[in-house]
Amino acid sequence: MSASHYVEVARAFQARAAAPAWLQALREEGLSQFQARGLPTSRDEEWKYTPVATLSSHPFQPARDVPAGEDVVRAVARLSLPGPRLVFVDGSFVPALSVLTGLPRGVVLKPLSQALREDGALLQETLGRFSRPSAHAFTSLNAALLEEGALLTLAPRALSEVPVQLLFLARGGDGPVLASPRVVVVAGEGSEATLVETYAGLGSGATFTNAVTEVSLGDNASLRHFKLQAEGDTALHLGGLYSRQGRDSRFQSHAFSFGGALARNEVHAAFAGEGGECVLNGLFVGRGTQHLDNRTDLDHAVPHCSSRELYKGVLDDRARGTFHGRIRVREDAQKTDASQQSRNLLLSEGAQVDARPQLEIEADDVKCAHGTAVGRLDDNALFYLRSRGIPKVEAERMLTRAFASELVRAVPEGPVRARVEALLAEKLPGTAEVMG
Amino acid sequence: MSSTETIQELTRKGYQAGFVTQVEADTLPPGLDEDVIRVLSAKKNEPAFMLEWRLKAYRHWLTLKEPSWQAVKYHPIDYQAIRYYSAPKQKPKKDSLSEVDPEILRTYEKLGIPLEEQKRLQNVAVDAVFDSVSVATTFREKLYKAGVIFCSFSEAVREHPELVERYLGTVVPFSDNFFAALNSAVFSDGSFCYVPKGVKCPMELSTYFRINAADTGQFERTLLIADEGASVSYLEGCTAPMRDTNQLHAAVVELVALDGASIKYSTVQNWYPGDAEGKGGIYNFVTKRGIAHRGSKISWTQVETGSAITWKYPSVILKGDDSVGEFYSVALTNHRQQADTGTKMVHIGKNTRSTIVSKGISAGRGQNTYRGLVKVLKSAANARNYTQCDSLLLGDKCGAHTLPYIEVKNATAQVEHEASTSKIGEDQLFYCRQRGISQEDAVSMIVNGFCRQVFKELPMEFAVEAQKLLGVSLEGSVG
Numbered sequence: 001m002s003a004s005h006y007v008e009v010a011r012a013f014q015a016r017a018a019a020p021a022w023l024q025a026l027r028e029e030g031l032s033q034f035q036a037r038g039l040p041t042s043r044d045e046e047w048k049y050t051p052v053a054t055l056s057s058h059p060f061q062p063a064r065d066v067p068a069g070e071d072v073v074r075a076v077a078r079l080s081l082p083g084p085r086l087v088f089v090d091g092s093f094v095p096a097l098s099v100l101t102g103l104p105r106g107v108v109l110k111p112l113s114q115a116l117r118e119d120g121a122l123l124q125e126t127l128g129r130f131s132r133p134s135a136h137a138f139t140s141l142n143a144a145l146l147e148e149g150a151l152l153t154l155a156p157r158a159l160s161e162v163p164v165q166l167l168f169l170a171r172g173g174d175g176p177v178l179a180s181p182r183v184v185v186v187a188g189e190g191s192e193a194t195l196v197e198t199y200a201g202l203g204s205g206a207t208f209t210n211a212v213t214e215v216s217l218g219d220n221a222s223l224r225h226f227k228l229q230a231e232g233d234t235a236l237h238l239g240g241l242y243s244r245q246g247r248d249s250r251f252q253s254h255a256f257s258f259g260g261a262l263a264r265n266e267v268h269a270a271f272a273g274e275g276g277e278c279v280l281n282g283l284f285v286g287r288g289t290q291h292l293d294n295r296t297d298l299d300h301a302v303p304h305c306s307s308r309e310l311y312k313g314v315l316d317d318r319a320r321g322t323f324h325g326r327i328r329v330r331e332d333a334q335k336t337d338a339s340q341q342s343r344n345l346l347l348s349e350g351a352q353v354d355a356r357p358q359l360e361i362e363a364d365d366v367k368c369a370h371g372t373a374v375g376r377l378d379d380n381a382l383f384y385l386r387s388r389g390i391p392k393v394e395a396e397r398m399l400t401r402a403f404a405s406e407l408v409r410a411v412p413e414g415p416v417r418a419r420v421e422a423l424l425a426e427k428l429p430g431t432a433e434v435m436g
Numbered sequence: 437m438s439s440t441e442t443i444q445e446l447t448r449k450g451y452q453a454g455f456v457t458q459v460e461a462d463t464l465p466p467g468l469d470e471d472v473i474r475v476l477s478a479k480k481n482e483p484a485f486m487l488e489w490r491l492k493a494y495r496h497w498l499t500l501k502e503p504s505w506q507a508v509k510y511h512p513i514d515y516q517a518i519r520y521y522s523a524p525k526q527k528p529k530k531d532s533l534s535e536v537d538p539e540i541l542r543t544y545e546k547l548g549i550p551l552e553e554q555k556r557l558q559n560v561a562v563d564a565v566f567d568s569v570s571v572a573t574t575f576r577e578k579l580y581k582a583g584v585i586f587c588s589f590s591e592a593v594r595e596h597p598e599l600v601e602r603y604l605g606t607v608v609p610f611s612d613n614f615f616a617a618l619n620s621a622v623f624s625d626g627s628f629c630y631v632p633k634g635v636k637c638p639m640e641l642s643t644y645f646r647i648n649a650a651d652t653g654q655f656e657r658t659l660l661i662a663d664e665g666a667s668v669s670y671l672e673g674c675t676a677p678m679r680d681t682n683q684l685h686a687a688v689v690e691l692v693a694l695d696g697a698s699i700k701y702s703t704v705q706n707w708y709p710g711d712a713e714g715k716g717g718i719y720n721f722v723t724k725r726g727i728a729h730r731g732s733k734i735s736w737t738q739v740e741t742g743s744a745i746t747w748k749y750p751s752v753i754l755k756g757d758d759s760v761g762e763f764y765s766v767a768l769t770n771h772r773q774q775a776d777t778g779t780k781m782v783h784i785g786k787n788t789r790s791t792i793v794s795k796g797i798s799a800g801r802g803q804n805t806y807r808g809l810v811k812v813l814k815s816a817a818n819a820r821n822y823t824q825c826d827s828l829l830l831g832d833k834c835g836a837h838t839l840p841y842i843e844v845k846n847a848t849a850q851v852e853h854e855a856s857t858s859k860i861g862e863d864q865l866f867y868c869r870q871r872g873i874s875q876e877d878a879v880s881m882i883v884n885g886f887c888r889q890v891f892k893e894l895p896m897e898f899a900v901e902a903q904k905l906l907g908v909s910l911e912g913s914v915g
Contacts, residue, residue: 346847355842364829372853374844
């Protein structure tokens with residue numbers, strides 16, 4: 001089983017899922033691109049440190065029939081925040097558990113399947129515009145299987161104070177399940193919103209989530225994007241976030257990667273107008289034999305933009321972490337101010353990390369810096385705590401929490417931060433009391 | 437004068453080592469096949485093992501594809517259009533300098549290389565390589581008394597075949613990469629040095645490389661062995677005439693530091709960089725690597741101002757416990773020069789330490805890439821690395837790229853990487869000018885300050901030369 005399995009899956013899907021001509025064309029293009037590229041191998045520079053052989057371990061299929069049982073109801077109650085939300089199980093929309101009330105004026109949220117029927121013109125223009133299927137095998141696979149997900153549109157100057165949530169639950173049914181959600185955000189001029197994508201696992205079925213999110217920010221728009229990925233220990237998760245920012249817009253991406261046997265989170269951010277600001281934050285915490293991969297790509301294509309990037313990794317047991325971040329400053333992008341930091345903490349002998357921070361600079365009047373560090377807990381700090389009677393295990397825990405807290409505190413106080421703290425506490429026991 | 441004009445003024449200054457020496461040369465016709473290698477080996481009276489090794493390397497090379505991952509661009513090289521051997525015609529053996537062609541001596545004199553004994557710098561032994569062969573080695577006797585073998589590679593093959601056979605290809609095997617394989621097949625000469633157990637080499641050793649003939653490739657090979665507890669400091673310098681066509685320089689340098697030994701290897705590379713439009717110049721595709729055994733130290737220092745393209749990663753395999761690797765580099769690209777350089781530090785032994793300081797300066801349309809690997813294997817407990825990469829951009833058409841790879845498989849390791857990119861600030865220039873320092877001097881002062889960390893690692897005479905060289909290469913460039 002290899003790329004050909006996914007090609008067959010996509011063919012079968014395209015044969016059964018009716019679609020308008022433009023969508024059919026998009027899916028077919030995705031399929032042919034995927035076919036042309038095949039699955040990446042370790043010889044592929046982009047996937048040097050991340051073997052995707054596990055993708056061939058199960059015959060993953062899109063789920064056909066997804067009954068929402070008690071377990072789903074409980075999970076939604078546990079994971080959701082107050083406010084509007086869409087709930088998906090194994091890639092299918094669950095209307096009964098979704099909440100569409102409470103959306104401010106000018107803010108429209110709907111499942112993608114509905115939007116494909118109602119907003120064809122808008123989607124035809126936006127889908128695949130920033131997430132060029134040609135550039136990435138899994139983005140093209142997502143396009144080939146494009147059917148469900150969400151569309152969030154913000155009218156000019158619309159303001160959504162409560163966070164909009166998307167909850168993707170990976171349950172796995174009778175067989176291994178493949179979910180390919182696509183999220184599209186179109187933020188009009190001067191609009192402002194917060195979007196929370198939560199990915200969680202239910203049960204122990206084999207699941208593979210291949211998600212793509214596309215964000216278009218109009219001039220002076222502002223979006224805070226949170227991705228909380230806490231799928232099960234056996235889950236496979238590949239996610240790509242593609243953003244494009246208009247003039248003076250502000251975009252923040254906060255990616256928390258806790259779950260999955262293999263999880264890769266990609267963020268591709270691009271400036272299309274001057275004066276934009278971008279924050280890319282990430283925290284990944286791996287235990288057991290988890291492999292957590294983080295890939296960011298920031299394109300300073302125009303002058304006068306600034307970006308701040310901070311990714312931190314905590315790796316215990318035999319977990320493996322990867323950070324590969326690239327900042328490109330194009331020839332005309334003068335007065336760019338970019339900084340990229342990657343910090344990694346190895347907690348046990350078997351843990352390992354590979355880091356590749358990259359700066360590619362073609363303009364001269366810029367301020368760019370990057371830094372990477374890999375290490376263990378500071379011996380002096382440990383000694384300080386232990387000399388005050390704090391047991392070793394507790395001291396280590398405190399320092400680990402403190403290391404992670406920088407990224408938790410970057411989340412504005414409120415229900416989202418509380419949710420992040422809760423997830424982190426599950427991952428790093430005893431975390432809650434130090435946060436805040 | 438505005439700062440931009442100053443930069444332009446500075447960048448226009450010419451290449452000063454670009455003359456051609458008229459000497460009769462013994463040259464093979466262009467092209468490469470097994471016969472060329474046999475002729476080459478025969479011309480040099482090599483023992484059978486050398487020819488065998490060359491042929492093995494050649495056959496392996498035929499199976500390899502030229503790499504394409506690098507961040508440098510060049511027209512495809514026609515390996516059949518290169519002459520693989522060119523030697524100045526002269527008496528085959530030189531017992532004293534009086535037998536060396538005076539034209540060649542004048543060349544080195546013009547370049548400021550102290551070949552003639554009375555003019556030489558105190559305590560620097562020089563091996564001069566002209567096109568493909570070594571033409572003179574100075575100070576041999578004094579070194580011989582200390583037990584140090586320092587001679588051309590061809591002589592070493594003839595006179596110390598046991599040492600050559602034992603160490604050749606142990607650090608950079610012929611199968612290592614495309615250019616190393618090519619070099620192993622056709623290398624014509626180079627320097628060889630062996631410092632015996634416990635000996636501290638009494639003087640700086642130095643090789644001066646000069647490409648003179650047209651259409652030749654220079655493929656030299658340097659092998660440097662410091663036996664247990666020995667220490668040696670080695671310098672190399674390079675120049676070439678100005679020609680419109682590109683010439684390939686594919687060298688291999690192997691360093692072996694046995695237990696407790698210390699090797700310091702410094703390079704001032706000033707091959708012809710091509711003209712302002714990028715016509716001509718040397719392709720400098722070099723494989724340099726050292727292996728550090730227990731408690732030993734290998735330190736690379738390089739100042740790369742020449743070559744149309746520089747593509748090399750002087751590396752250290754930190755095999756023994758407590759070994760130390762260092763890499764200090766200044767790479768300057770001006771006009772249309774390209775550089776993709778950096779280092780690899782592979783930590784295998786316990787308590788191994790490495791330091792990387794890289795300073796990249798881009799001017800004109802130059803493209804400068806730092807590419808480095810720090811790899812900490814599972815066995816390398818308490819490994820430590822510190823990396824600093826700074827880029828200075830002079831002009832808005834140039835590029836600076838930083839591509840480090842950090843792979844850590846041991847939790848007790850501590851690895852740090854820091855990089856910054858900046859230009860010379862208007863305020864810095866203003867500060868200098870306000871104190872009566874000319875724009876040009878201010879720029880050169882700031883650039884020198886930027887490189888200070890690396891220059892201070894160079895032996896004194898070279899540090900002075902490097903500063904001057906940087907000044908010349910940059911003449912006219914600040915933004």
